[in-house]
Amino acid sequence: MKIHRLAIAAAVAAAAPAAAQVPLTPRALGMGGAYIGVARGAESLWQNPANLGLPNSPHWSAAIPTLSIGLGTRGIDTDQLGDLLAYNELSEAERDALLADIPAGGTGVDVDVRAPLVALQVRRFAVGLSYQTVGSHTVNKSIVDLVLNGFDPQNSYTIENTEGFRAGFWDIAAAYGRRVGPVSVGATAHWFIPREMVRSGLVAADTTFTDISGFRVPTDIRVTYAGIASEGGSGLGLDLGVAAEPIPGLTVSAAIENAFNTVQWSGDLTLRTVTLDREDYEDGDPEGVLEEYDDSKRDYNTAVDVAQPWDRLADSVLADRDAGLPAVLRAGAAYRLGTGTTLAAAFRSELGGGSPVGALWDQQVSLGVQQRIPIVTLRAGFASDMEDGTLLSGGLSLGPIQLGVARITSGSGNDERSGWIATFGLGGRSDTTMP
DSSP: OOHHHHHHHHHHHTOOOOOSOOOSSHHHHHTTTOOTTTOOGGGHHHHOGGGGGSTTOBSEEEEEEEEEEEEEEESSOHHHHHHHHTGGGSOHHHHHHHHHHSOTTOEEEEEEEEEEEEEEEETTEEEEEEEEEEEEEEEOHHHHHHHHHOOOTTSOOOOTTOEEEEEEEEEEEEEEEEEETTEEEEEEEEEEEEEEEEEEEEEEEEEEEEEETTEEEEEEEEEEEEEEEEEOEEEEEEEEEEEEEEETTEEEEEEEEEEEEOOEEOSOEEEEEEEEOHHHHHHOOHHHHHHHHHHTOEEOOHHHHTTSTTHHHHHHHHHHHTTOOOEEEEEEEEEEOTTSEEEEEEEEEEESOOOTTOOSOSEEEEEEEEEEOSSEEEEEEEEEOSSSOEEEEEEEEETTEEEEEEEEEEOOGGGOEEEEEEEEEEEEEOSSBOO
16 A cells, blocks of 8 residues: 555645744754844844844854754654554554554644755844745544555545645845944844745545445545645735843843734635545555646636635635734843853744744743853753643754754644754854954
């Protein structure tokens, strides 16, 4: 049964709301997100532009490139995702145990990828280019059983809760910060270039009957998977921030990301569909099915498609495209001790909500510590959504190499999510700092 690998991969790639608290830099992840008071130089572009005006900022700094990836699962643990991919190699007992662990509502995969490809700071200015894509996909338990074990006439198959979302966009940013009296103020201007926003899922399931000895016997089920995409768009954004060092070593910093933004995906929609039957479940060709799905792409026709089962996906995309990017409040403080230790705390909250590209947690409290020792800098952090979500993280810097990793859990019971976040980056900065 080859097709199951396709189904799981497609849940991530073809239609894969955001599910991970993924920061844009390894240092920020290593400290659990408690980084707004620590950020200096090019990192201020992604945390708070006002930090560019603070003392002890480097004369120049650069990061090229950085990659942050979050992968989470719903209903099952991340290690069980590997078992699903290797389902054919499992024993019958292991298969039964795996399916038994999947809650009635099904399972799912969440993906969040952020890639600041380049960030450069010179004195009080900073510029950068990044790409971000977020997405998720859920699969009903009965569909998991169908894909893994094939059609069983004794089972009842439903298509509910088998759907996904994905959105991606480019961000070209430029920031400036300067001191005004005892405080520093700053602003970051963004030019957003939306790429694609997709809503997809199973839209129809038709049982095939065959006459056997005068009886109509169910022998197959044909399921149709559809995806509606909005491609392209445009928008501008503005971040505003303020920061200060009221006493030596102590930084307090606050910013509103997307205090203003006009991001909107295109209203022109495209449609892709593919129908799978028993032959696909039992001996399908994953590459062939993906190719058929891609080749089916056509313009969404409101005169015809409004009466089709995938029209609900189009309604969702049109609602999503107008929601824009979420406004986010960040505030925090950091204190540098004479021992090379930095202690930090931060608070993050989405303002208003309703954006399909918002984070898993509407709000987050973070604590972090950084310790400089010869050759290497070590970091550790903890974060919570102040309900049932937790994040434990660690990281290090070794010369230009920046690394970070975190384990995140959220929810409970059938709504439990868990996953990992990993970041890698290369960067450097001048040995001298601004007064």
